[in-house]
Structure formats: structure tokens, C-alpha cells
Amino acid sequence: MNGHIHRFTSLFRWLVGPLLSAWVASRYGAGAGLAVLAIFVAGPALVMLPSFLALRFFPPAPGLPAAAWRDLLAAWWREVIAVTRVFNWDQPWRAQRFPDHLPADTRAPRGVMLLHGYSCNRGLWNAWMQRLRADGIPYIAVTQEPAFGSIDLYAPTIDEAMRRLQALTGTPPLIVAHSMGGLSARAWWRSVGHAPDRIHRILTLGTPHRGTLLARLGSTVNARQMRDDSPWLLQLAEEEPHNLGGHFDCLYGHCDQIVFPSETALLPGARELHLPARGHLQLVFEPQAYDRAIQLVHAAPVDPGIRPQPSAPRAGSDPARYSQTMP
Structure with a gap:
């Protein structure tokens, strides 16, 4: 179902758009036809621009300056490229291009579980799947369905994949x-009783851990669950152990046009990794994100009761928080 949605929207934009433009040109002239075509081609980019510019007026996470105009424009352009690639190629047409990689003779210390975000599918991770296979690291990338159902419904699919990866390497996977x-991932871990032997670490890229204001515009079940004051999020947090953040690395950016204010992407006690001038989807394609994942694959388990100390604290940041700004 998820892939069908993406194929339909992609075909609508790239087939219906030119056909409609041709019809308008035949009726009202070439200028009108080109204008309609420009709307289909450039429309999504122009629609995204105000959401980036508005971030200039949102308070950043503690210790960060407000996003500069040049950073917001750079993030917008990077996001246009990422969105075009993901929603018009990888997810509609190449979601099954790279199968899960589960070699019986693997020497990797652990596998990787890849979880996409709202309105996406496993095709989001195509670049990661290529690199993980080349690096000899087992992985499973699932498509979470139903696409617009409750987040709790994804737990059984995640659990099955996590068990397969752990059976392969003998160690809990990195998510x-x-x-x-x-x-x-948090809902899945709750479903298995927060068992410490089922989890290594979780690296989140632009996750609305404390909700996002943008979700107030969504009407689907999972969109409503991601609202900043949703009963679902409040109950999830209430039922989690106090040291939950010790299992997390939270990569985020204050130019994220989807998850804002930016500090909602952070969990208390987690390692905080800031990427400037990147939009929401672009976080997936940053080399720093993949590099951090590989570090965590090979890292020894961390005692969540001990907070790691930063090697270079971010200027102006709270010294009690582990934080790092990446280039």
C-alpha cells in the first residue's frame, strides 16, 4: 500500500503535469502552458520555502544561536534535492531495489535495524543499504504499515526483524x-518491557521525541500521536525508564522544517549531535549520520546510568548536557 501511494503521486506529478500543461498551451497559448508546467516542477520547492524561513523566528535548542538566513536557504535547497530524490525515485520505484542483508557468515559485531519516518517506506534507506552491504554489516529495513495507522501497530514487525538480526550475530542490533x-523504536521497546538485552543503542535522525507543532496540521492517527501535547506521547514518556536517554544518540538540526522547535528532537540524557543548515529529510543523507552509526555498531555496550562526557562541549551549552555540533 505504501509503495502504491508513492507511485501514484510520482506519476501524477510527472505525467499529469506535462499533459495538463500541453492542454493549457493548446487552449490558452504557450505562455500559459509553461506557467502550469513550472507549477508542477517548481511548486513543491516553492511551497517548502516559507516553512524554512519561518524557523528564523523559532527559538533554537538551548546553546544554539537562531538559524542564520544563509543556513535556512542552504537547508531549503538541500531539502529540495533530497525530497525530489526520495519521493520521485527511491520510494516509488526502488523500495525493493536492495533486499535485506543477512549473511550467515557475517563477522560484524551486530546488525542494523533501519526505520523510516512518516509517509515513507524502506526505499528511504537505499543509500544506507548499499553502504552497509559493502561494509559487511547485516541490516533489515522494514516498511511500516499501515502507513497512517497507530505507531503501536508497527511494533510486531519491528520485533520480528530485531529477533532475526540478534539471532544472526548473537548481539542486540543498532536501531x-x-x-x-x-x-x-520507543513504542517497540515498550512493547517488550524495556528489556535491556534486546537493545544496543538507538540513533535517531530528526525524531520528534517530544512532538512537533507541524503535526497539528495532520489528521491521520500517527500524525495526531506526534503532536506536542498528544496523550499518546505523554503516556509513552510516563511508562519509560528514567535512564531511557542513555540508550540514544539524537542527531538533529535547528533548520529542520518538520520537527520544531528543534529541542523537541532531543531526549534527556542522550548524546546530542547537531547538524547546521540541514533540512529534515537531508539528515538521512549526511555522511556524519552514517559515520556515527558505524561507530555505534562497533562500540561496546554503554551503561545507561553513566553519562558520557563530551570531548569538545558546544560553546554556550549547558555543561551538564552531552552535545556536539557536527560540520
Whole structure:
């Protein structure tokens, strides 16, 4: 179902758009036809621009300056490229291009579980799947369905994949999750009783851990769950152990046009990794995100009761928080 939605929207934009433009040109002239075509081609980019510019007026996470105009424009352009790639190619047409990689003779210390975000599918991770296979690291990337159902419904699919990876290597996998996927990981862990032997670490990329204002515009079940004051999020947090953040690395950016205010992407006690001038989807394609995942694959388990100390604290940041700004 998820892939069908993406194929339909992609075909609508790239087939219906030119056909409609041709019809308008035949009726009202070439200028009108080109204007309609420009709307289909450039419309999504122009629609996204105000959401980036508005971030200039939102308070950043503690210790960060307000996003500069040049950073917001750079983030917008990077996001246009990422959105075009993901929603018009990888997810509609190449979601099954790279199968899960579960080699019986693997020597990797652990596998990687890849969880996509809202309105996406496993095709989001195509670049990661290529690199993980080349690096000899087992992985499973699932498509979370129903696409617009409750986040709790994804737990059984995640649990089955986590068990397969752990059976392969003998160690709990690393979870890498984009956006809503980080909440799916938390909901899954709650469903297994927060068992410490089922989890290594969770790397979240732009996850609305404390909700996002933008979700107030959504009407689907999982969109409503991601609202900043949703009963679902409040109950999830209430039922989690106090040291939950010790299992998390939270990569985020104050130019994220989807998850804002930016500090909602952070969990208390987690390692905080800030990427400037990147939009929401672009976080997936940053080399720093993949590099951090590989570090965590090879890292020894961390005692969540001990907070790691930063090697270089961010200027102006709270010294009690582990934080790092990445280039």
C-alpha cells in the first residue's frame, strides 16, 4: 500500500503535469502552458520555502544561536534535492531495489535495524543499504504499515526483524531511525518491557521525541500521536525508564522544517549531535549520520546510568548536557 501511494503521486506529478500543461498551451497559448508546467516542477520547492524561513523566528535548542538566513536557504535547497530524490525515485520505484542483508557468515559485531519516518517506506534507506552491504554489516529495513495507522501497530514487525538480526550475530542490533521511526523504536521497546538485552543503542535522525507543532496540521492517527501535547506521547514518556536517554544518540538540526522547535528532537540524557543548515529529510543523507552509526555498531555496550562526557562541549551549552555540533 505504501509503495502504491508513492507511485501514484510520482506519476501524477510527472505525467499529469506535462499533459495538463500541453492542454493549457493548446487552449490558452504557450505562455500559459509553461506557467502550469513550472507549477508542477517548481511548486513543491516553492511551497517548502516559507516553512524554512519561518524557523528564523523559532527559538533554537538551548546553546544554539537562531538559524542564520544563509543556513535556512542552504537547508531549503538541500531539502529540495533530497525530497525530489526520495519521493520521485527511491520510494516509488526502488523500495525493493536492495533486499535485506543477512549473511550467515557475517563477522560484524551486530546488525542494523533501519526505520523510516512518516509517509515513507524502506526505499528511504537505499543509500544506507548499499553502504552497509559493502561494509559487511547485516541490516533489515522494514516498511511500516499501515502507513497512517497507530505507531503501536508497527511494533510486531519491528520485533520480528530485531529477533532475526540478534539471532544472526548473537548481539542486540543498532536501531537507526528517521523522524517518526524513532517513536516507533520507543513504542517497540515498550512493547517488550524495556528489556535491556534486546537493545544496543538507538540513533535517531530528526525524531520528534517530544512532538512537533507541524503535526497539528495532520489528521491521520500517527500524525495526531506526534503532536506536542498528544496523550499518546505523554503516556509513552510516563511508562519509560528514567535512564531511557542513555540508550540514544539524537542527531538533529535547528533548520529542520518538520520537527520544531528543534529541542523537541532531543531526549534527556542522550548524546546530542547537531547538524547546521540541514533540512529534515537531508539528515538521512549526511555522511556524519552514517559515520556515527558505524561507530555505534562497533562500540561496546554503554551503561545507561553513566553519562558520557563530551570531548569538545558546544560553546554556550549547558555543561551538564552531552552535545556536539557536527560540520
